[in-house]
Each structure stands twice: as C-alpha cells, then as structure tokens.
Amino acid sequence: MTTSTATPSDSNKDMWDAQQYMRFGNERLRPALDLLAYIPEQEPRHVVDLGCGTGNVSALLKARWPAADVLGVDSSANMLAAASAAVPECRFLQADLNQWQPDNLLDVIYSNATLQWLPDHPTLLPRLLSFLRPGGWLALQMPAMQDAPLRQMQVELAQSPAFAPYLSKIRQQPGILSTEDYYDMLRARSAMLDIWETTYLHTLRGDDAVTNWAAGTSLRPYLEAIPDDRREDFRAAYAEKMRTAYPQRENGITLLPFKRLFIVAHV
Numbered sequence: 001m002t003t004s005t006a007t008p009s010d011s012n013k014d015m016w017d018a019q020q021y022m023r024f025g026n027e028r029l030r031p032a033l034d035l036l037a038y039i040p041e042q043e044p045r046h047v048v049d050l051g052c053g054t055g056n057v058s059a060l061l062k063a064r065w066p067a068a069d070v071l072g073v074d075s076s077a078n079m080l081a082a083a084s085a086a087v088p089e090c091r092f093l094q095a096d097l098n099q100w101q102p103d104n105l106l107d108v109i110y111s112n113a114t115l116q117w118l119p120d121h122p123t124l125l126p127r128l129l130s131f132l133r134p135g136g137w138l139a140l141q142m143p144a145m146q147d148a149p150l151r152q153m154q155v156e157l158a159q160s161p162a163f164a165p166y167l168s169k170i171r172q173q174p175g176i177l178s179t180e181d182y183y184d185m186l187r188a189r190s191a192m193l194d195i196w197e198t199t200y201l202h203t204l205r206g207d208d209a210v211t212n213w214a215a216g217t218s219l220r221p222y223l224e225a226i227p228d229d230r231r232e233d234f235r236a237a238y239a240e241k242m243r244t245a246y247p248q249r250e251n252g253i254t255l256l257p258f259k260r261l262f263i264v265a266h267v
Contacts, residue, residue, distance in 0.1 A: 027202045027213075031260050032057045032112040034198070035141045036064065038264050044068045044107030044136075049090075050128075051097060051114025055083025058090045061110060068107070073100055098124075105133040111140040113217075113260075119174040122185055125263075129189050132267045143218075144197060144259040146175050149245035150214055153238060154222055163234055166226045173218070182263055192266040202256040209254040210242040211235065 036057075044065055049058040052072030062070045070090045074080050080092050093100075098118055109128055118124055128138055145151050158167040177185075179195050187193050204213060215223065219238065226234050248254045 027200070027204075027258075028113070029056060030200060031141050031198070031262075033060070035112065035139050035262055035264070036060060036110070038194070038262070039108065039110075039137055039139055042107070046102070046104060046106045047071070047108040047110065048073060048102065048106055050100075050109055050111040050140075051117075052083055052092065053079045053112075053114075055079075055087040055090060055092065057110070057112050058083060058092075059087045061108075062087070062090050065108075071102075073097065102131050105136070106131050107133060107136050109136075109138045109140075113141060113143060115140055116142040116176050117173060121174075121177055121182075125182070125186060126189055129186070129265060129267055134267060136267050138263070138265045138267070140264075141260050141262045142176050144176060144261045145218075148257075148259070149241070150210060150256070151218060153241040153245070154214070154219060157234065157237055157241070158222060162237070163226065163230070166230060167222060170221065170225050176261060179261065182261075186263070186265050190265040190267055192264075194262075194264045196262050197259055198262065199257050199259045202258055204254045204256055205252060207248070208239045208242065209248070210246045210256055211239040213256065214238075214242075 042065075045068055047061050047065060047068045047070045049055075049061055049070065049072040052058045052074045053076070055072055058070055058072040062068070072080070072083055072087075072090055072092045073095050074083070074092070075094065075097055077094060080094055083090075083092050097114070109131060115121070115124065125138075132138060155172070157163055158170060179197065182195055183193065202213075204210065206212065211219070214220075215235075219235075223231055223235060246254050246256055
C-alpha cells in the first residue's frame with residue numbers, strides 16, 4: 001500500500017466534526033449516489049452502511065429499500081449523534097471498523113469513502129465478503145488521491161522542520177491498492193466483479209475552498225494533533241500551497257479534480 005495522509009485512532013478523542021464534513025455535502029454525496037445506483041434492484045433484508053458518518057447515505061439506503069433493516073456503523077460518536085438525530089428510521093452502532101462483524105449474514109454491505117482509512121485490505125475485503133449471504137453485494141468507493149497535491153502537501157508539511165516536532169509521530173493513512181491488485185484479490189471470491197475509477201471535477205466556492213474541503217477529512221487528523229498555538233500556522237501554510245496547486249478562478253470558483261475508486265462485488 002502507498003501512504004499519504006494521517007488516519008484517526010478509534011481509541012483517541014473523536015476528531016470528526018459532522019458540521020465541517022457536511023460543508024461540501026452535495027459534492028461528497030454524488031459518488032455515493034453513483035455507487036448506490038449500480039446495485040441492481042432487489043429486496044434485501046439486512047443492509048449495512050459501513051462508515052456511515054452523519055447518516056445521509058443511510059437515509060438513502062433506507063429510502064431505496066424501506067423494508068430492510070439498515071444499520072449504520074461508524075467509529076465516531078460525533079458523527080453517530082448527528083446520524084441518530086437526522087435518520088431515526090435507521091439503527092446506528094459505534095464500533096471499531098477493523099473489528100466489527102455482523103450478528104447475521106448480510107444482503108448488502110455499502111461503504112462510502114471509509115475503507116481507505118483501514119489497513120490490510122488483502123485481509124479486510126475478503127473478510128467483508130464472508131459476511132454476505134450467497135447473492136449478496138459488497139459496494140464501496142474510496143478516494144484515490146494519494147498522489148494529488150491535496151494529500152501530498154499534508155505529508156510534506158508534516159515532515160518539514162517547522163512542524164515535524166509536533167507531527168512526526170502521527171500515523172499515516174494506509175492508502176489504497178491498485179485496481180489490478182483489487183481485481184486479483186477479489187475475482188476468485190466473486191460471482192461478478194466491477195472495478196472502475198471516476199474523476200469528479202468539483203466546483204468549490206469561497207476563499208481557500210480546497211483547504212476547507214480537506215479540513216473535513218484528510219487534513220483533520222493533522223489539525224487535531226498539532227498544538228493549539230501552532231494549528232493556525234499549519235493551516236495557513238497548507239492553504240498557501242493549496243492556492244498554488246488549485247488556483248481560484250476569476251469567477252470565484254476553485255476547481256478540484258477528485259479521483260475515486262469504485263468496487264462492486266456480487267457473491
């Protein structure tokens with residue numbers, strides 16, 4: 001696996017801010033909808049939204065399959081509090097996603113922009129497939145941005161003399177494998193397997209839009225790890241690099257090309 005950004009620790013304080021994450025809710029929702037649309041019509045009984053966050057996708061799963069028991073699983077108490085308040089028709093569970101396992105076989109495991117935080121995909125993904133009943137579906141998408149300035153500048157700054165004393169011990173996000181690696185890993189275990197990549201061109205508004213985007217996800221572990229009196233310095237240094245890499249256009253729009261990897265497996 002490649003490494004790119006820091007990963008949150010389930011045992012440490014909850015670093016996820018639901019309000020900041022949903023600041024670009026429409027942009028974050030689009031790949032989730034594209035993934036959901038790919039799952040064929042069926043009548044599942046047990047559906048899991050793995051890494052459900054604020055529950056916005058859990059609500060979509062319940063709307064598509066109203067007769068199903070939809071369980072959202074996440075490690076963040078902050079996210080789950082928002083989810084429980086917003087989507088009372090679904091159940092939610094706080095759990096370490098590395099250790100979680102269902103009480104019964106599932107019809108659908110859906111995961112939107114979550115599994116990139118977890119290590120050892122050659123063990124993790126076959127394990128998830130084993131939780132499905134025959135005929136079940138695993139559908140997931142993950143950001144594939146480890147080589148983009150958005151992520152690379154986080155690592156570069158964290159390793160710089162100005163910030164390394166505070167961030168040298170931060171755990172790096174495991175990253176994701178190549179499409180070929182996922183194909184080789186899952187093909188023999190799947191009756192049907194589709195893998196593809198899509199680059200979304202997000203049109204973001206406002207000053208330092210890319211920094212605000214990253215502050216809801218990949219930048220957040222760095223901001224939480226650095227001392228309060230250096231946090232704004234780190235964010236300002238990152239924002240300067242983002243303005244160079246993703247310049248704001250004359251109309252006030254900042255374009256953010258964002259590549260995502262999709263995997264849909266039918267067992």
